[in-house]
Amino acid sequence: MGKFGFTVQATDGKARKGVISTPRGEIRTPAFMPVGTAATVKAMMPESVRATGADILLGNTYHLMLRPTAERIDRLGGLHKFMNWDRPILTDSGGFQVMSLTDLRKLTEEGVTFRSHIDGSKHKLTPERSMEIQRLLGSDIVMCFDECPALPADEATLAKSMRLSMRWAQRSRDAFGDRPGHALFGIMQGGDNRALREESATALKDIGFDGYAVGGLAVGEGQEIMFNVLDYAPGFLPEDKPRYLMGVGKPDDIVGAVERGIDMMDCVLPSRSGRTGQAWTRRGQVNIKNARHMDDPRPLDEACTCPACRNYSRAYLHHVMKSQEIICSMLLTWHNLHYFQELMQGLRDAIGAGRLSAFVADFHAQRAMGDIAPL
Known part of the structure; x- marks a missing residue:
């Protein structure tokens, strides 16, 4: 069995390529992980997800423990075999979903009891x-069990929640073995x-982990607070370990x-945007439901090499969206995942070449142009 490791190959300012x-x-970083909530990236075949450039997928402990259950997946040979993805998988701990999806929950020092949103x-x-669940699933990167409080919250609430998460982090480390x-x-x-962030980072470093996540962001606080x-x-965390921003x-x-x-x-x-008719392009978002696309023979993005842009027009995508045809979710999801992975490759190349600031300026300039003019 090979080892788990992380190498930083280049830096540009605070940004790292590795x-x-x-x-x-191998997982090339910075990495974007598509989410395969219930052992599938919705509307995609695993080989198609790989074709977009994804090196790793994320699976959800909460959803999989409820259906089909971790024990069943284990009996069937583990999550990789079950979902036909032979590359790395990261599983979250279930903590965030328990907090966000279940009204009927009770939090104690020991853990959380809750009622399934399914039955x-x-x-x-x-x-x-x-x-135990993540071991049964067989994921390559396992996340600690934590509590994720909603923002905004007062300091006392944040402190109490964070310290509980740090005690749970120690218990997770002990149980992981x-x-x-x-x-x-x-x-x-x-x-x-x-x-509190610094106190939390110190506690985690004292326990010792293979990587460190910045949790508790992207929970509705807005970009300014997050940035x-x-x-x-990130500066509070070890430089020689990967840093993972959850849910962004x-x-x-x-x-x-x-x-x-x-x-x-x-x-x-x-993937969620793809199913609701939203496409992400270099020039920002395109809502394919809009009537302006009805007679447009052009692709979503002229420069994109994904199947949706190579082989189909905006007019066709508009039609299959309006007709609620499954191919619309498939094509738009493929396009969006392709765009996200292309963005990651662009970031990696720019960091490697020491020209990140130019890349970022160009990224924002193209988005500011907005979508191509209607015909």
């Missing part, structure tokens, strides 16, 4: 159980409070996070 080594393959059945999630070839990431909390936190938070994000969030030293991100945005 590679995470795992037994299942109302009762479940318990603790640091130990989260580690020694698993060669698999990595465990700690999650920094503390909301938008600098002193303010990212101006200092829009293209301009991604670019700003990379500028501030983030190595990994994930978001449902490209």
Whole structure:
């Protein structure tokens, strides 16, 4: 079994280009991880996701533990085999979904009891159980079990929640044990409070992890607050380990996070947007539902090489969206994932060449132009 490792190959300001080594393959950083919530990136085949340039996918502990259950996936040979993805997988701990999706939950020092959003059945999630589920799934990168408070929150609430998460981080580390070839990431909390972020980072470093996440952002606080936190938070974490910003994000969030030293991100945005008729392009967002596209023979993006742009017109995409045809979700999701991965490759190349600021300026200038003029 190969080892888990991280190498920084180049830096430009705070931004880093590198590679995470795992037994299942290398992950080029900065990396964007498409989200395969229920063991599938919606509307995509795994080989298509790989064709967009994705090196790693994210799976959701909460959804998979409820359906089809971690025990069943384990009996069927693990998550990689189950979903036909032989490259790295990161699983979240279930903490965020429990907080955000379940009204009926009870939080104690031990963990969280909650009712399933599917059938109302009762479940318990603790640091130990989260580690057990993620072991049964067989994911390559395992996340600590934490509590993610909503922002805004007062300092006392943030402090209490963060310190509980740090105690859970220690329990997660103890329960994870020694698993060669698999990595465990700690999650920094503390909301938008600098002193609490630093306290959280110190606690995590004392425990010792293979990578570190900046948690508790992208929870509705807005880009300005998020960037303010990212101006200092990554610097509290070890330089020789990957830094993962959870749940981000829009293209301009991604670019700003990379500028501030983030190595990994994930978001449902490209796939969710694709199913609702939103396409992300170099020139910003395109709403394919708009009537202006009805007679437009041009592609979504002339410069894009994805199947949607190579082979189909805006007029066709508008038609299949209006007709609620499944191919619309497939094509727009493929395009969005392709665009996100192309953006990551552009960032990696720019950092490697020491011209990140020029790349970022060009990125913003193209977006400011807006969509191509209607015919």
